[in-house]
Structure formats: C-alpha cells, structure tokens
Amino acid sequence: MVLNDGNIYYGQMTASISHDINNVLAIVNELAGLQSDLLYALEDGGDIDPQRFAKAAEDIQKQVQRGKAIINRLNRLAHSVDDPISEFDLMTVLVDTVEIAQRLAAIRGVKLNCNQDNQLTVNSNRFIVQQGVFACLAIAYSSLNAGSAVNIDSGIYEAVVEIRMTSDSPGNAENLGDRLLVLSRMIDIIKGKVEQVMLGGDQLSLVLSFPHHITALTG
C-alpha cells in the first residue's frame, strides 16, 4: 500500500518533468528551424542577419542548460530509490520538489515559494521524504484559490525535521482528511507524520515532520 501511495505521486512528478523536457525540445526545434529559415533565405539570394543567427544559437544553448537542469532533477528522483536509508541534503530535495510541483501549482494559479537556503543533511529514505513533500504541496495548492501562494520553510527541532507549508490566504480544508490519511500511511515508514494546522484567517498550514536520523525503516 505504501508503495502504491508513493507511486501515485511519483507518476505525477515524472509526468510534470516529461512535460518540461518536451517544452525544451519544442523551443530548440523552433530555434533550429529559425536558423534553417535564415539559411534558406540566404540560398534564395536574401541577406542573413548574423546577430539574429547568433542569438538563435545562444538561445539553443540556454535551452540545453535548462534541459540539463531538468534531467539532473529527474536523475536525482530516479536514484532516490537506490538505498533504503541514505544521507542527503534536504535543501536539494525541497528545491527539486518545488521546481517539479511549480508548473502543476501554476495551472491552478498558485505560486510556490521555497524559503530554504541552507544545506540540511538528513539521514532517512530520500524517496519517501520527496514523495511526502510533493504530496503536501499537491494537497496545499489544490486546496487554494488562484492568486494564492504557499511558503515552504524547514528546520530541525530536537532532532526532528519540520517542513512547514503555509498558504498566504484562506484555504479550503474540507475533504483533506482522506488525503492526509493516505500521506500519513506513506510517511509512517520513516516514522514521519503530517499535521494540518489552521492559522488565524483560515490560512492553511501543513507540517510534515520526521526524525532527522533513522537507522531502519518501520514496517
């Protein structure tokens, strides 16, 4: 069951990444096509603007870098299942997950702001941690109205990692129970838990917490 729950989010994440890669390919396709157009115009006796040609080449290189960053993210996600427990940097996981979820949140008109800027070494199951963060973000952005934002903060408090996802506007907390239950089951394997905290003004806050250092998975 834990694997099935995790796989749902894994599927959503890889679908989002493949969409991003496809967009990069589509842009490179048009830029290469633009260069061909310019060369055909030259063959037909027209002039070629060297700056325009060079700009297209420069833009292709930028898209290749963008594609490389996306593929690195995909690679880290794929390797998150390599070891049951490993030492990893939580900041990298948070930044990657927010980048992956950003497009899906944007479709709903919600912005994700990751405020994590320090390395935070954690010893746990990287796959479950990343799926847990993604699940919380998915629950948060789908409970908010367009124009809202979710702020993501994290820290360690008495050997427990806390990742707090807080909306800047009221959220619809109805029907969250089932989704949080599924998530709780998934993160139980790393002795984690998720709590829904209602703040003043009906702001939605989800707190994902798990031990900073574990030596074995439960179950």
Add this chain to the structure above:
Amino acid sequence: MTQTKVLLVDDEIDFTKVLSQRLEARGLDVDIAENGVRALEMVQQDNYDIILLDLRMPEMDGLETLKRLREERPDLHVVLLTGQGDLKSGVEAMKLGATDFMEKPADIKEIMEKINDAKTQKAILAEKIVEESIQQILGTKGW
C-alpha cells in the same frame, strides 16, 4: 487574398516568440496570448482565422479556454498544439470541437498545412453562408 490571422495561445513565451517569427516569415499575421483569459479577450477584439492552443496553461487550462472560445465564437477554428503527455486531453478537446491536434515539437510544414486547411474550411463555410442567404432572399421573392 487577405493575410491569415493567427493567435498563438501558450504560456511558454520562448516558444511562442520564435514560432511567431517563423510564421510571420511565411506571410502570416501572428498575435500571442500567454494564457486562456487573455486569449478570450483577444478574440473579442480581432477576427482570427485560426487559434493554435496549448492545453496546459496557468489561470485557465486549454480545455476550459477551448470551451469558452467555442461558446463565444462557434465559427472559430482551434488547433491544439500541445505536449505528448496530453493525448487524453487531446481526445477530450476534439469532442469539444477542436479542429485538429498536433504534438509539440511539430514540423513547421505540418503547422502551415493545418493553418491552410483551417483557412480553406473557413472560406468554404463563409461561401456556404452567403449561398444560403442568397437562396433565402430568392425564396422570399418567389424567384
């Protein structure tokens, strides 16, 4: 022959910028809308021959945009130009009245063919409407 007017609706600005340059080099008049809301505003102000529409966009997704566009302007020709992962939605879009479907990255020749097909269909439809009006007038006059 009047210049074909195209509206590109996609939130990937880098994509629409280059594609619009390539279409303009082929004699088309191209406008860009970065989301569905903007597209709906723009079709109120201009008479586009064809809309090239992405499915996954912020604010209003492509399917909702298509539905609203068809409600506003049932005569509009909308061709989907979207990512591979959206095939299921593509089928849904065809049911909602999209004229055709293309996967990104698409060949410029294929895009031009779809645009020309849409323009031809629009001309045939316009001709049919004129013909029907003439028949109606002739009928009322008893000729």
